[in-house]
Amino acid sequence: MSFPWAEQYRPTNPFMRWMDDRLPLPRLVYNSVGKGYPVPRNLNHFWNFGVLAGLALVLQIVTGIVLAMHFEASGAGAFASTEHIMRDVNQGWFLRYVHANGASMFFVVTYIHIFRGLYYGSYKAPREMVWMLGLVIFLLMMATAFMGYVLPWGQMSFWAAKVITGLFGAIPIVGEPIQTWLLGGYAPDQPTLTRFYSLHYLLPFVIAGVIILHIWALHIPGSGNPTGVDVKTPQDTVPFHPYYTAKDGFGAGLFLIALAILTFFLPNYLGHPVNYVPADPLSTPSHITPEWYFWPYYAILRAFTVDFILPAKLWGVLAMFASILLLFFLPWLDKSPVRSGRYRPRFRQFFWLLIIDIVVLGYCGGMPAEEPFVMISQVATIYYFAHFLVILPLLSMFERTLPLPNSISESVLDGEDAEAAPADLAGATPAQA
Amino acid sequence: MVRALGILVGLGFVAVTAWSLLWGVIAYVQDPPQESVEHHFHEEPRAASFSFDGPLGRFDRQQLQRGFQVYKEVCAACHGLGFVAFRDLHQLGYSEAEVRAIADQWPIQVPSINPETGEPATRKAIAADRFPSPYANETAARAANNNALPPDLSLIVKAREGGAPYIESLLTGYRNPPADLPAENRPSTGLYFNPYFANLNIAMPPPITADGQVTYAPGNPPATRRQMAHDVAAFLAWAAEPNQDSRKNAGLWTLIFLIFGTILAYLAYQNVWAGRKH
Numbered sequence: 205m206s207f208p209w210a211e212q213y214r215p216t217n218p219f220m221r222w223m224d225d226r227l228p229l230p231r232l233v234y235n236s237v238g239k240g241y242p243v244p245r246n247l248n249h250f251w252n253f254g255v256l257a258g259l260a261l262v263l264q265i266v267t268g269i270v271l272a273m274h275f276e277a278s279g280a281g282a283f284a285s286t287e288h289i290m291r292d293v294n295q296g297w298f299l300r301y302v303h304a305n306g307a308s309m310f311f312v313v314t315y316i317h318i319f320r321g322l323y324y325g326s327y328k329a330p331r332e333m334v335w336m337l338g339l340v341i342f343l344l345m346m347a348t349a350f351m352g353y354v355l356p357w358g359q360m361s362f363w364a365a366k367v368i369t370g371l372f373g374a375i376p377i378v379g380e381p382i383q384t385w386l387l388g389g390y391a392p393d394q395p396t397l398t399r400f401y402s403l404h405y406l407l408p409f410v411i412a413g414v415i416i417l418h419i420w421a422l423h424i425p426g427s428g429n430p431t432g433v434d435v436k437t438p439q440d441t442v443p444f445h446p447y448y449t450a451k452d453g454f455g456a457g458l459f460l461i462a463l464a465i466l467t468f469f470l471p472n473y474l475g476h477p478v479n480y481v482p483a484d485p486l487s488t489p490s491h492i493t494p495e496w497y498f499w500p501y502y503a504i505l506r507a508f509t510v511d512f513i514l515p516a517k518l519w520g521v522l523a524m525f526a527s528i529l530l531l532f533f534l535p536w537l538d539k540s541p542v543r544s545g546r547y548r549p550r551f552r553q554f555f556w557l558l559i560i561d562i563v564v565l566g567y568c569g570g571m572p573a574e575e576p577f578v579m580i581s582q583v584a585t586i587y588y589f590a591h592f593l594v595i596l597p598l599l600s601m602f603e604r605t606l607p608l609p610n611s612i613s614e615s616v617l618d619g620e621d622a623e624a625a626p627a628d629l630a631g632a633t634p635a636q637a
Numbered sequence: 638m639v640r641a642l643g644i645l646v647g648l649g650f651v652a653v654t655a656w657s658l659l660w661g662v663i664a665y666v667q668d669p670p671q672e673s674v675e676h677h678f679h680e681e682p683r684a685a686s687f688s689f690d691g692p693l694g695r696f697d698r699q700q701l702q703r704g705f706q707v708y709k710e711v712c713a714a715c716h717g718l719g720f721v722a723f724r725d726l727h728q729l730g731y732s733e734a735e736v737r738a739i740a741d742q743w744p745i746q747v748p749s750i751n752p753e754t755g756e757p758a759t760r761k762a763i764a765a766d767r768f769p770s771p772y773a774n775e776t777a778a779r780a781a782n783n784n785a786l787p788p789d790l791s792l793i794v795k796a797r798e799g800g801a802p803y804i805e806s807l808l809t810g811y812r813n814p815p816a817d818l819p820a821e822n823r824p825s826t827g828l829y830f831n832p833y834f835a836n837l838n839i840a841m842p843p844p845i846t847a848d849g850q851v852t853y854a855p856g857n858p859p860a861t862r863r864q865m866a867h868d869v870a871a872f873l874a875w876a877a878e879p880n881q882d883s884r885k886n887a888g889l890w891t892l893i894f895l896i897f898g899t900i901l902a903y904l905a906y907q908n909v910w911a912g913r914k915h
Contacts, residue, residue: 245915287720287792290878297880298887442913450902450909457899464895468888469692472795480796480877481788490835510657519653526650536639575661575670582658586651593647597640616914 207426209438211239236423242441243448244429246616250324251427251448252455253317258415259456260310263463265408267303268352271296275355277401279394282357283482298467305466307349308474311497313459314342322534323555325543326428332535333421339531341414346498348407351400353495354392358479363492365392365400371505371524374517391485431615432543433608440612491572499569500562501527503581504588506573523585530592537592540600547606554595561587674822678815680832685802687871692889695882696875698730703853704872705729707865710851711844712790713745715782717770720791721876724764728879736764745769783827785840794870794877801870806833808866811843 213234215221224231234240274293276285289296318338321327327335350368354361365387373383388395426435435441442448466473474496478489494502501524508519530537545552561584568581609615688697705726708718723740731739746759747769762769770789772778778786794800814823814830818837824830828838845862853860875881 245913247915284720291720291725291880297878297884301884442915446909447913450906453902454899454906457895457902461892461895461899464888464891468884468891471884477796477798480792507654508657510660512653512656516657523650523654526646530643530646533639533643537643539640575665579658579661579665582654582661585654586658589647589650589654593643593650597643600640 206235206240206423207242207435207438207441209441210235210242211443213238213240236419236444237449238445239443241423241426241444242435242438243427243444244435244440244612245442245447246429246431246612247427247448247451248430249451249455250316250320250430252452253313253320255452256313256455256459257310257317259459260306260313261408261411261415263306264303264310265412267299267306268405268408271299271303272405275401277355277398279357279397279483282355282397286356297471301467301471302463303352304475305463305471307352308466308495308497309459309463310345311349312462314345315497318342319559322558323545323552324428324430325432325538325540325545327535328538328543329535330425331422331428334418335535336532337414337418337421339528341411341418343528344407344411344414348404348411349495349497351404351407354397354400355404356479357397357483359481359483359487359489360476360479360492362392362483362485363489364494365396367492368494369396371521374515374521376518392483428543429612430544430546431609431612432547433610433612433615436611437613493570496566496570499567500565501569503565503569504585506569506578507582507585509578509582523589527588530589534592534596538596538600540603540605542605542608547608548599548603549606550603551596551599554591554599557587558591561591674819675836678818678822678832678837679835680806680810682799682803682806682833685805685867685870687801687867687874689871689874689881692885695885697871698728699857700868700871701729701875702731703857703865704868704870704875706853707845707851707869708790708872711865712869713768713771715771715787715841716790717772718768718791718876719770719789720767721879722765722767723762725879728875733764740764740766743769745771748773783840785827787841790873790876792877794874796877801874803833804870804873805863805866807831807839808845808869809862810834 213224213231215224215230220230223229231240271289274285274289274296276282286300289300291297293299321335321338350364354365369383369386369392372386373379375382384390386396387393388399429435476493476495493499504527505520505524508516508523510516512519514522540548540551542548545555565581565584565588568577568584571577688694688700723736723743726736726739727733740762743762745762747762747766749758749760750756751758770778772781775786794804797803799806810831810833811829812832818830822837824838828840829842830837831839845865848859848861850862851860851865858864878884
């Protein structure tokens with residue numbers, strides 16, 4: 205699962221040799237994130253974000269496990285135990301704020317990771333499985349984040365549970381039984397809270413499992429790169445360690461600084477004040493919104509206001525699910541042989557239009573369902589579907605792409621035959637084939 | 638094949654959304670949305686600066702003590718503080734003996750049982766108790782307040798858009814309704830006009846009615862209405878998050894540590910990649 209010139213794992217320590225013969229775990233690490241994994245040398249900083257998402261998951265699991273030691277998943281106790289964590293548990297406020305803002309940061313880095321993939325064509329052959337497994341992780345993340353948001357049992361928690369499970373109620377005939385089954389009753393209550401808690405604890409480990417598959421599938425063809433040109437010679441790659449471990453270390457530092465600024469100085473900036481009011485089934489908040497990372501989908505959901513054969517609500521639900529599920533078909537919708545947006549001038553223009561479109565959708569999703577926000581989100585929804593389902597397929601048929609470089613090293617070395625011998629980093633230079 | 642199907646499905650979604658948009662535009666043109674009365678008369682909280690604003694801001698204990706005094710003498714008659722314990726008052730600068738005395742003399746007793754008969758009873762508060770609610774339950778609270786429920790104030794600063802400045806504006810925002818306020822938006826019996834409150838009419842009677850309503854100890858600023866509202870808003874900000882100061886202190890040290898570590902990581906990254914074009 206690597207290039208022929210990949211460095212081989214040769215343990216010198218007798219214990220490591222003994223271990224390698226019995227359980228070659230160090231070999232696995234060496235070949236996955238060590239010297240044994242050759243990576244294109246030209247990755248830019250957008251390639252940091254996969255590792256950062258992994259780091260975010262680890263932070264969520266660690267803080268979450270400790271929070272779970274103090275949390276009480278009961279209708280009467282959930283809100284109070286959250287405050288108990290904030291006030292009485294030693295450094296409990298830190299755990300909870302890291303966990304709440306860590307979820308936001310997890311989505312920030314994941315969205316950048318996904319946009320990286322969209323721009324550089326990371327979803328194209330031979331990396332379709334990497335892309336689709338990534339989407340599975342994304343869906344699991346959304347489910348986990350939603351259920352986690354319900355746990356503190358504040359007003360927005362309760363009404364989010366009601367609204368989101370209500371989406372399933374829009375499905376004809378089976379909708380209402382499904383909603384009742386999901387909630388464990390006719391409205392969010394104790395059974396809802398306990399099952400969400402159970403699943404909220406389970407799903408992160410499922411995510412970790414799918415991440416292993418995601419990385420496994422990635423290591424078959426190896427990482428893509430900003431030119432989209434395949435790796436051809438040893439000149440094109442550097443070993444993952446120390447080159448990308450060092451680069452990811454720097455990225456992780458910036459990530460932690462951003463998380464620390466949110467956690468310590470703006471801990472409630474991304475949250476909603478109403479969630480500091482205990483859940484009250486008899487009082488609907490004037491303005492129900494999900495967390496910011498769901499706003500674009502929420503805007504799509506609410507963009508359908510008029511019945512058209514099917515009820516408007518059902519259209520909204522269909523469109524919302526379709527907006528994510530269509531991404532699974534992306535490798536076959538966009539058949540352009542050129543991967544990277546760098547060599548696709550038209551694609552690039554539409555890509556940036558899509559980014560603006562999603563930001564507009566997000567803005568409208570966070571606003572009340574009033575005009576003109578509904579009309580704006582309808583225009584943005586039209587572009588969203590047109591972009592993926594109409595423009596990309598047509599573009600890949602008609603677009604005239606720019607000439608590709610012959611190889612990664614050619615694009616990096618600007619016509620020089622070879623670079624001066626790099627400083628010797630304790631044998632870290634790539635082995636010659 | 639996938640592409641042809643995709644285009645078909647895509648045009649379908651585009652058409653249905655455009656249909657909704659068309660009706661939205663027609664409705665918008667024929668009947669443009671009117672600004673609601675609540676929105677028209679509603680006012681944003683006045684800008685107010687607190688000692689604890691920003692990353693370097695910290696609570697002013699003297700102010701918190703004044704704010705606590707206002708809470709005790711004005712708010713506590715109707716509003717509980719159920720997540721705050723008497724022992725937490727140490728943070729305001731009260732000594733242990735003072736905290737015990739405050740708990741012991743608190744006018745509202747805490748629920749208990751009679752140790753002899755097992756009948757429900759009340760006892761004096763101790764430092765470990767949380768501030769008791771003046772009402773036994775929600776029904777009692779509503780019965781005593783014209784069917785309105787005075788909310789617990791433990792989290793009120795975090796639970797309201799606008800935070801402490803909103804509380805300050807609300808407490809001092811009572812006034813006579815403007816002359817052009819439509820009749821259906823005028824406060825009915827038991828309601829009071831307050832433009833800072835979302836629907837303009839609030840069930841809470843004006844709590845701070847006169848300068849000097851609370852007598853501050855010597856050495857404090859004069860107890861004007863504005864000053865009392867400011868102080869109690871600060872106290873409630875503390876009540877909503879007593880750990881705020883230590884959070885910010887920890888944050889500064891964490892940031893210094895992380896920035897130092899990130900600079901090292903950056904230098905390591907530059908060092909590793911030196912001489913290698915990428």
